[in-house]
Amino acid sequence: xxxxxxxxxxxxxxxxxxxxxxxxxxxxxxxxxxxxxxxxxxxxxxxxxxxxxxxxxxxxxxxxxxxxxxxxxxxxxxxxxxxxxxxxxxxxxxxxxxxxxxxxxxxxxxxxxxxxxxxxxxxxxxxxxxxxxxxxxxxxxxxxxxxxxxxxxxxxxxxxxxxxxxxxxxxxxxxxxxxxxxxxxxxxxxxxxxxxxxxxxxxxxxxxxxxxxxxxxxxxxxxxxxxxxxxxxxxxxxxxxxxxxxxxxxxxxxxxxxxxxxxxxxxxxxxxxxxxxxxxxxxxxxxxxxxxxxxxxxxxxxxxxxxxxxxxxxxxxxxxxxxxxxxxxxxxxxxxxxxxxxxxxxxxxxxxxxxxxxxxxxxxxxxxxxxxxxxxxxxxxxxxxxxxxxxxxxxxxxxxxxxxxxxxxxxxxxxxxxxxxxxxxxxxxxxxxxx
Amino acid sequence: xxxxxxxxxxxxxxxxxxxxxxxxxxxxxxxxxxxxxxxxxxxxxxxxxxxxxxxxxxxxxxxxxxxxxxxxxxxxxxxxxxxxxxxxxxxxxxxxxxxxxxxxxxxxxxxxxxxxxxxxxxxxxxxxxxxxxxxxxxxxxxxxxxxxxxxxxxxx
Numbered sequence: 001x002x003x004x005x006x007x008x009x010x011x012x013x014x015x016x017x018x019x020x021x022x023x024x025x026x027x028x029x030x031x032x033x034x035x036x037x038x039x040x041x042x043x044x045x046x047x048x049x050x051x052x053x054x055x056x057x058x059x060x061x062x063x064x065x066x067x068x069x070x071x072x073x074x075x076x077x078x079x080x081x082x083x084x085x086x087x088x089x090x091x092x093x094x095x096x097x098x099x100x101x102x103x104x105x106x107x108x109x110x111x112x113x114x115x116x117x118x119x120x121x122x123x124x125x126x127x128x129x130x131x132x133x134x135x136x137x138x139x140x141x142x143x144x145x146x147x148x149x150x151x152x153x154x155x156x157x158x159x160x161x162x163x164x165x166x167x168x169x170x171x172x173x174x175x176x177x178x179x180x181x182x183x184x185x186x187x188x189x190x191x192x193x194x195x196x197x198x199x200x201x202x203x204x205x206x207x208x209x210x211x212x213x214x215x216x217x218x219x220x221x222x223x224x225x226x227x228x229x230x231x232x233x234x235x236x237x238x239x240x241x242x243x244x245x246x247x248x249x250x251x252x253x254x255x256x257x258x259x260x261x262x263x264x265x266x267x268x269x270x271x272x273x274x275x276x277x278x279x280x281x282x283x284x285x286x287x288x289x290x291x292x293x294x295x296x297x298x299x300x301x302x303x304x305x306x307x308x309x310x311x312x313x314x315x316x317x318x319x320x321x322x323x324x325x326x327x328x329x330x331x332x333x334x335x336x337x338x339x340x341x342x343x344x345x346x347x348x349x350x351x352x353x354x355x356x357x358x359x360x361x362x363x364x365x366x367x368x369x370x371x372x373x374x375x376x377x378x379x380x381x382x383x384x385x386x387x388x389x390x391x392x393x394x395x396x397x398x399x400x401x402x403x404x405x406x407x408x409x410x411x412x413x414x415x416x417x418x419x420x421x422x423x424x425x426x427x428x429x430x431x432x433x434x435x
Numbered sequence: 436x437x438x439x440x441x442x443x444x445x446x447x448x449x450x451x452x453x454x455x456x457x458x459x460x461x462x463x464x465x466x467x468x469x470x471x472x473x474x475x476x477x478x479x480x481x482x483x484x485x486x487x488x489x490x491x492x493x494x495x496x497x498x499x500x501x502x503x504x505x506x507x508x509x510x511x512x513x514x515x516x517x518x519x520x521x522x523x524x525x526x527x528x529x530x531x532x533x534x535x536x537x538x539x540x541x542x543x544x545x546x547x548x549x550x551x552x553x554x555x556x557x558x559x560x561x562x563x564x565x566x567x568x569x570x571x572x573x574x575x576x577x578x579x580x581x582x583x584x585x586x587x588x589x590x591x
Contacts, residue, residue: 081453093517093556124453131464131501132513132557134570167451172460173500175555189459189485191498207453250519250560257561292518292556322560324519338518342555348498 007236010244011220012260014105022139024146027107033152035223036111040118041160043226048119052222054230056242061087061178061215062291062320064241064308071212073202074120080209084117084125085187088140088216089171089178091130092291093342094322097246097258098216102129102136105220106143110166112219114152115226117164120212124165128183131171140168175346179394180213181205182348193348194394217246217321237262241307241318249275251325252282263307263318267297270306271325282327286410290319292339293399295406296332315406331426332411333418336404337365343400354397357388361404373419378408437480441469445484455485459495463502472503500554508543508550510588513567516553519560528564528576529553535585549588 014020017030027033039048053068074082086109090098101109109127117125127144129137144166147153155163174192176182181195184206205211221243225233234242241263247270250256254276261274267287271277278284287297289306295316297304304310308318326335344358361384364377385401392398408415417425444465449458462481463473470477473496475489482489496502514529529540532551536544543550559565562574568584 090558091556094519094560095556096558096560099558130558131499132554132567135572165451169457170461170464171499172464172502173554174498186460187457188454189456189495191494248560250563251522256563288518324522324560326522330522334521335518338516338521342517345555 007244007261009260010224011101011105011108011217011246012258014108020104022103022105022107022143024107024143024150027105031227032107032223033111035227036114036152037158039115039226040158040162045119045121048115048226051226051230052119055221055225055233056230056240057218057221057225057233058241058308059215060217060221060245060321062092062293064318067214067218070202070214071116071120073200074210074212075203078210081124081207082120082122083206083209083211084113084120084122085180085183085206085211085213086113086125086127086216086219087178087180087183087213088127088129088133088136089183090133090216090320091175091178092293092320092322093339094248094250094288094291094324095320096248096250097321099130099133099136100258101216101220101246102133103139106139107147108220108223109216110143110147110152112222113166114147114157114164115222116212116214116219118160118162122212123163124167126187126206127166127168128177128187129168129170131173133170137168137170144168174348175342176348176394176396179396182394183213184211191348193350194396196393237264238305238307238309240309245306245318245321247306248320248322249325250322252278252327252330253325254279261306263305265306266302267304267306267323268302270323271302275323275325278325278327280327282329284325285328285330286326286332286335288322288324288326288403290317291322292324292342292403293317294319295402296410298410329426331369331424332407332414333365333369333424334426336407337362337369339403340365340400343396347396347400351392351397353388353391354400357384357397358400360384361388361400365404368415368418369424371418371421371423373415373422375419377419378412378415382408436476437466437469441465442484449485456487459485459492460499463492463496463499467503472506500552506543506547508548510549510569510591512549512551512588513554513557514540514551515555515557515559515563515565517556517560519556520563520565523563525564525576528566528578528581531578531581532585535582548591549585 057067058064177186177192179194182192186192201211247259259274311318340362344362347354347358349355385405388397388401482492540553564576
């Protein structure tokens with residue numbers, strides 16, 4: 001095993017405890033809520049913000065924005081209530097780590113919520129849980145009730161004078177509600193249409209009040225940072241991508257699953273050591289390293305380390321940590337058709353470039369896959385992608401365009417062959433590969 | 436059309452949010468569970484309850500995949516059609532359901548028992564191909580597993 005193989009797990013340490021079900025007594029028996037006892041009333045909120053800033057923790061939802069800096073944007077004396085909203089609307093294709101944390105270690109999230117609320121001066125926090133997470137929502141409801149019973153929520157928590165209420169709120173199925181302002185609209189009982197920024201949520205968010213939106217995994221790190229110190233956290237992984245990260249590995253691998261590792265792990269180690277490599281002796285063709293919005297990588301990129309900056313340097317992104325592995329039997333045109341169909345379905349329709357662009361991308365990719373592509377289609381696709389990027393209210397449009405550009409960049413000959421032969425060489429009509 | 440007890444539950448729910456309208460999606464879920472789908476009368480009821488126009492409620496109800504403006508079957512199958520599940524063989528499985536039930540995705544069997552819907556990523560890629568049946572996850576789906584599930588649903 002490599003160095004990363006011996007890594008001592010933090011967020012998923014509970015998995016080593018036999019029969020663990022994530023209830024409050026179990027969580028406490030294994031060190032849970034110690035950070036709360038250590039921090040509440042003993043550290044000033046500003047000291048908590050400072051510790052999180054020094055930890056270098058970056059958001060685990062997609063953008064990788066520094067968490068402490070996000071908290072620091074909350075105005076000190078706006079005279080308005082401050083809200084914390086937990087983004088549990090995990091929907092980036094390929095990602096399944098937040099659902100696991102919600103279902104299996106929910107008190108770790110809630111302890112993070114209480115500590116973060118204390119830091120930013122929030123007295124009402126919302127756990128926004130994806131609509132399809134029926135069981136997850138039940139687990140969160142139980143978790144919140146347990147915490148109220150124990151006095152970890154409500155008035156004067158642990159005698160510190162700090163009050164906090166938490167509401168669990170389930171969505172109803174819309175990818176765009178993972179975008180933080182789309183999520184706030186949804187939480188206000190509206191269509192999940194993202195808002196123009198600025199103003200950013202830190203200034204005008206939920207109910208036009210200062211608001212922090214943090215991802216489930218991001219918040220799960222908070223108790224550990226405060227209990228073990230920012231220096232312990234920065235010692236894990238590369239200097240600018242600190243702390244453990246959950247990688248959701250799926251697709252053509254022997255052992256798909258969530259792997260908690262430092263971001264110094266290479267793509268090669270992740271696929272071939274941790275996830276057991278590709279079944280059937282087939283060769284690797286392509287990898288999506290950070291959810292379906294991230295540009296594709298090829299076997300030439302296997303030695304990249306999985307930190308935010310190294311992935312950006314090779315033209316992709318860390319995104320949500322979802323690694324989708326595709327072997328040599330995969331048709332990249334079909335992959336493009338599936339990915340573009342998804343963004344077309346999920347576009348909220350506000351911005352013309354996105355609403356029309358996603359529809360056109362899907363239409364053109366579908367006709368190429370079906371053997372009806374035209375010679376000029378590839379330049380048309382690139383032109384459309386260019387018109388979709390950086391021109392809309394939110395980044396869904398960019399997220400739809402970037403992967404398609406990358407498939408054309410790395411696999412252009414495959415697209416050309418579809419058009420020339422007027423057919424998919426992978427018999428893709430039955431799926432991505434022949435069955 | 437909405438039970439008195441449900442209405443009391445909504446009163447308590449609305450009181451928790453700083454703004455009443457925030458209870459919209461939880462109420463849409465609950466009314467849908469009670470009525471079966473979001474009928475025009477149900478939408479009208481919610482609008483009155485939240486002091487909104489029916490068009491406001493419709494604009495929300497029509498935005499989300501899990502809210503139904505048409506009647507759906509007693510059982511609901513959500514089949515993931517996104518990338519990982521397709522890589523692992525979701526398409527032949529979805530077509531098997533369509534053939535066996537004699538419906539296309541998006542439709543309900545004539546006896547009103549089963550609705551099949553194609554869904555985007557269900558966050559279960561580690562267990563693909565994945566489906567949800569009445570809110571329960573079923574992973575690593577095979578034709579055999581699928582037949583057992585359909586058998587149970589058809590005879591319920």
